[in-house]
Amino acid sequence: MRTIRFYLLSLVLPLLSLAQLQPLLLSPELWEARTNPLQGWEFARDSISNPFNCGLLPYTVAPISDHCVIEAVVTPKANLATGKGWGVIGIALYAAPDHFWHVALVESPQPARKHHIEMHQNYQGRWTYSNNVHELEISGRDYDWQYNTPYRLRLELVGDIVSASVHTLAGQQCFTRKIRYRDGEKPIAARPALRGLSISGQFRDIKAQWGKALPEPVIAEAPQAFPPYASDSFIADIRRPATGFFHTWQNSDGRWWLIDPLGRGFVLLGCGTVTYEGPECESRGCFPYAEHNKKAFASRQEWSDQALERLKAWGFNTVGGGSSELFMRGLPHTAYISIGGNMAALGDEFDITPHEGCPCSAFPNVFHPRFQQWCDYRAEQACRRNINNPWLIGYYLDNELAWWGRGKPHSGLFDAVMKKNARHSAKIALRDFLRDKSFNDIVVFNKQWQQDLKDFNDILRLDALPENTPEQTQLKTDFLAIIAERYFRSAHDAFRKVDKNHMLMGCRTAGIRNTHEVVWRIAGKYNDCLTWNMYGKVDLDEEAAYTGFHRPEPLSDAFKTIYDWIQKPVIITEWSFPALDSGLPCTHGAGQRFRTQAERSRASEIYARTLLSMPFMLGYVYFMWVDEPAEGVRATHPENTNYGLVRANNEPYEELVATFTALHRDPRALRLASIPQPKPRPDTSRGAVYRRYAQGLPAFAQSAPHPQFRRQLSADKSFSVSNGRLSISRQANQPFLDVTLDGRPMGRFGTMLHYLHDGTRQVWADTTAIDDVAISANADMLLISVKARKEGPAKELAEDQRPFTMDYRIILLPDCDWFLSEITAAGNADSARALELRGMHFRLFPAFSALELPGHSVPNLWNRELYSGWLENQGQRYVAAAGNGRQDLGIRFWISKNDGVLHPDSFRKFTVTLAPSESYQPETPFYIFNLFGTGDHGAMREQVLKIIALDQQ
Numbered sequence: 033m034r035t036i037r038f039y040l041l042s043l044v045l046p047l048l049s050l051a052q053l054q055p056l057l058l059s060p061e062l063w064e065a066r067t068n069p070l071q072g073w074e075f076a077r078d079s080i081s082n083p084f085n086c087g088l089l090p091y092t093v094a095p096i097s098d099h100c101v102i103e104a105v106v107t108p109k110a111n112l113a114t115g116k117g118w119g120v121i122g123i124a125l126y127a128a129p130d131h132f133w134h135v136a137l138v139e140s141p142q143p144a145r146k147h148h149i150e151m152h153q154n155y156q157g158r159w160t161y162s163n164n165v166h167e168l169e170i171s172g173r174d175y176d177w178q179y180n181t182p183y184r185l186r187l188e189l190v191g192d193i194v195s196a197s198v199h200t201l202a203g204q205q206c207f208t209r210k211i212r213y214r215d216g217e218k219p220i221a222a223r224p225a226l227r228g229l230s231i232s233g234q235f236r237d238i239k240a241q242w243g244k245a246l247p248e249p250v251i252a253e254a255p256q257a258f259p260p261y262a263s264d265s266f267i268a269d270i271r272r273p274a275t276g277f278f279h280t281w282q283n284s285d286g287r288w289w290l291i292d293p294l295g296r297g298f299v300l301l302g303c304g305t306v307t308y309e310g311p312e313c314e315s316r317g318c319f320p321y322a323e324h325n326k327k328a329f330a331s332r333q334e335w336s337d338q339a340l341e342r343l344k345a346w347g348f349n350t351v352g353g354g355s356s357e358l359f360m361r362g363l364p365h366t367a368y369i370s371i372g373g374n375m376a377a378l379g380d381e382f383d384i385t386p387h388e389g390c391p392c393s394a395f396p397n398v399f400h401p402r403f404q405q406w407c408d409y410r411a412e413q414a415c416r417r418n419i420n421n422p423w424l425i426g427y428y429l430d431n432e433l434a435w436w437g438r439g440k441p442h443s444g445l446f447d448a449v450m451k452k453n454a455r456h457s458a459k460i461a462l463r464d465f466l467r468d469k470s471f472n473d474i475v476v477f478n479k480q481w482q483q484d485l486k487d488f489n490d491i492l493r494l495d496a497l498p499e500n501t502p503e504q505t506q507l508k509t510d511f512l513a514i515i516a517e518r519y520f521r522s523a524h525d526a527f528r529k530v531d532k533n534h535m536l537m538g539c540r541t542a543g544i545r546n547t548h549e550v551v552w553r554i555a556g557k558y559n560d561c562l563t564w565n566m567y568g569k570v571d572l573d574e575e576a577a578y579t580g581f582h583r584p585e586p587l588s589d590a591f592k593t594i595y596d597w598i599q600k601p602v603i604i605t606e607w608s609f610p611a612l613d614s615g616l617p618c619t620h621g622a623g624q625r626f627r628t629q630a631e632r633s634r635a636s637e638i639y640a641r642t643l644l645s646m647p648f649m650l651g652y653v654y655f656m657w658v659d660e661p662a663e664g665v666r667a668t669h670p671e672n673t674n675y676g677l678v679r680a681n682n683e684p685y686e687e688l689v690a691t692f693t694a695l696h697r698d699p700r701a702l703r704l705a706s707i708p709q710p711k712p713r714p715d716t717s718r719g720a721v722y723r724r725y726a727q728g729l730p731a732f733a734q735s736a737p738h739p740q741f742r743r744q745l746s747a748d749k750s751f752s753v754s755n756g757r758l759s760i761s762r763q764a765n766q767p768f769l770d771v772t773l774d775g776r777p778m779g780r781f782g783t784m785l786h787y788l789h790d791g792t793r794q795v796w797a798d799t800t801a802i803d804d805v806a807i808s809a810n811a812d813m814l815l816i817s818v819k820a821r822k823e824g825p826a827k828e829l830a831e832d833q834r835p836f837t838m839d840y841r842i843i844l845l846p847d848c849d850w851f852l853s854e855i856t857a858a859g860n861a862d863s864a865r866a867l868e869l870r871g872m873h874f875r876l877f878p879a880f881s882a883l884e885l886p887g888h889s890v891p892n893l894w895n896r897e898l899y900s901g902w903l904e905n906q907g908q909r910y911v912a913a914a915g916n917g918r919q920d921l922g923i924r925f926w927i928s929k930n931d932g933v934l935h936p937d938s939f940r941k942f943t944v945t946l947a948p949s950e951s952y953q954p955e956t957p958f959y960i961f962n963l964f965g966t967g968d969h970g971a972m973r974e975q976v977l978k979i980i981a982l983d984q985q
Contacts (some may be wrong), residue, residue, distance in 0.1 A: 293513060
């Protein structure tokens with residue numbers, strides 16, 4: 033092959049003396065597809081096509097030269113990108129995989145799908161890079177090119193000038209740009225190339241010209257010389273032999289440390305996503321932070337100077353992902369290999385779960401016959417240039433893969449593979465696994481899975497297998513272990529073929545509970561440290577950190593469990609606490625919300641101290657540099673939340689950065705500190721109102737009823753009661769209660785149970801009937817006791833026929849505009865099957881056209897006063913539910929954007945399995961206050977605060 037190429041080179045060198053560009057030969061062996069091994073270029077007699085995400089295609093017959101021109105007629109055909117992907121098709125001047133210029137037709141991510149034309153440079157892995165050039169001329173950047181329309185693209189390098197143009201075939205100029213390298217900057221030397229990234233298309237009439245051949249760049253070794261490592265952030269009394277690269281070390285006291293290239297202890301205090309562009313805003317068709325920066329700074333370099341100065345002043349010592357202008361300037365950084373997410377984005381053949389344009393959706397097909405080649409390719413592409421980089425801490429394999437598929441941690445990926453078609457390589461691998469586990473005996477298989485198959489190929493036609501026995505659960509878990517082994521082993525082996533210097537740092541798992549123990553144990557075998565993103569919960573009163581809102585566990589205890597499985601040190605690669613006073617909606621995205629920046633800052637300090645005190649913790653990466661746009665990032669990823677250290681106008685959140693500045697002054701002390709213990713708190717499960725009126729029930733102090741109370745109860749259990757202001761009534765055969773205030777209809781009250789149907793699907797089912805009502809009153813209170821049940825199909829899942837019972841009571845005080853409600857029991861009315869409970873709900877619907885509370889659609893809001901409600905359209909009436917934020921309950925009233933359905937959810941989450949005919953009583957009282965009034969949100973909150981204060985006395 034080498035002889036053929038030299039022969040062809042001797043034929044084409046005379047092109048240099050010709051004035052006209054000459055056609056390039058279209059034989060595949062003359063073009064080096066240093067690209068995706070899963071999908072490649074297609075060659076025809078008169079054209080080259082990229083039907084897939086093919087990448088760069090250099091014409092290797094041409095030499096590297098400082099005079100190079102390429103021209104081609106390019107016809108874009110279709111966009112192949114996932115929701116977040118950019119589409120690119122064009123021509124290039126290619127020096128190396130990470131060093132080239134291109135002129136290209138570009139399409140932004142969906143749904144905007146805006147078109148423009150660009151000429152940009154990838155400079156030694158920095159995209160887009162412009163610090164080494166001057167702009168001479170540019171026009172037509174916003175040209176709206178069209179699919180299935182041919183365009184003539186031209187890209188030219190002559191000495192220190194690079195220029196590009198795009199024309200229609202009729203000769204109309206669409207785009208032009210010309211740049212000159214700055215004095216002292218070395219211009220690129222390149223060869224012609226084609227480029228296709230997420231846009232399929234066809235290249236015809238491909239012509240080129242080049243000048244004198246220059247020495248080929250050496251890409252078998254790292255091509256870049258790196259400045260020596262130097263940082264003033266280190267732990268002086270932690271010393272190890274210098275290796276020139278970051279690595280880990282465990283002290284004799286069991287505490288793990290990062291060791292920097294100079295052999296000094298290092299505590300990783302990072303900030304993530306420190307980019308000039310910031311998050312995109314699809315609906316506005318721009319990057320708002322970049323738009324600000326273009327006006328505020330003369331260049332990207334000027335922006336990066338300020339960003340670095342700020343990061344260092346605030347005590348951050350690592351760029352946990354960001355613009356390349358920040359690298360190797362006093363702060364080390366991390367990088368991605370991106371194996372799984374990128375592979376899953378290629379389509380069904382290449383995924384187990386598809387890439388839906390957002391985190392936590394993708395999982396790659398590790399059973400694809402070319403998965404190892406894909407890992408090799410990604411490692412080569414991502415790691416080769418940085419082999420000798422002392423500033424690089426290490427690599428993440430991926431970010432937030434869907435290790436749980438679309439289901440449970442142990443079985444989600446098994447179930448996802450079962451849904452694949454019969455020809456899918458993962459489905460075939462699963463068939464083989466099941467055959468091996470049944471000793472190649474279909475009778476054994478049928479017994480294991482309660483099936484009646486004739487042979488093992490019948491498995492390929494199934495789309496699900498049950499999970500009703502411990503053996504089935506174990507088999508699904510065993511298959512997950514095989515997936516994890518193939519993923520981590522293949523990725524590790526590919527990485528170590530290329531890079532033996534840097535750390536492999538796991539795949540930034542999304543939290544810890546959705547990833548099964550077998551995955552963690554296998555990950556520990558193949559990585560130098562493990563990483564996960566953990567948006568935990570902080571209790572400001574206890575000054576303690578927990579795992580989350582549902583079944584919270586002390587953060588240190590939960591992390592210690594994972595460490596015991598992996599036996600490797602840990603870096604937390606995302607965490608943050610947004611606040612509502614930022615002015616951002618904060619309705620989408622992970623994390624506990626607070627009302628103010630002061631609360632946010634205090635929570636951040638508590639969380640950071642807790643993390644760094646853990647003996648296996650190497651450090652953390654805070655998420656993130658700049659806020660997300662209020663309009664959301666994109667349709668498939670609508671985050672709109674206050675995660676940033678700075679606003680979109682680049683103004684810092686002063687309280688937060690002051691907290692980090694003080695916190696980061698002594699990282700050694702943070703690492704050597706004892707794990708913070710929660711401050712003791714009093715028992716708040718029974719407030720003052722509850723203790724006075726409900727604690728002794730069902731015993732009831734007899735006395736003459738208060739004169740304000742009115743009550744009427746019929747034999748059919750219809751009733752009406754009043755306290756002088758509030759009236760509560762039920763019509764015959766009605767499963768809910770009607771509420772009026774001063775004669776005006778206000779709302780409808782009922783209860784709901786949350787449980788699992790057949791052990792898998794979640795069901796939220798309202799009670800459908802009331803069997804019994806009892807009413808009693810004395811001088812202090814009126815008590816309504818209700819026994820309700822559900823029978824027949826659930827509204828949201830017709831096939832669910834599970835019967836259950838719920839007992840609740842209502843306490844009315846004289847002349848009050850609120851009542852207390854308490855669920856006292858839930859029962860399994862099925863005489864044959866167990867009932868897997870997940871929670872119980874109160875339901876308070878409005879009797880008027882309702883609006884959500886402003887700012888009350890935010891999830892995970894920390895409150896001492898917990899409430900939500902409905903406002904009337906014209907602001908006349910409101911209904912609300914309120915509770916003590918210190919108790920085990922949640923309250924969120926929200927309206928579904930898809931169908932406009934109202935969800936008035938006052939709930940307690942728990943996990944209990946009831947045997948047939950068994951009943952459950954809450955361990956601590958589950959009660960709330962139901963409020964009714966007139967006025968706006970302010971009036972509602974004022975009433976809420978009064979009642980909560982009364983209960984907290």
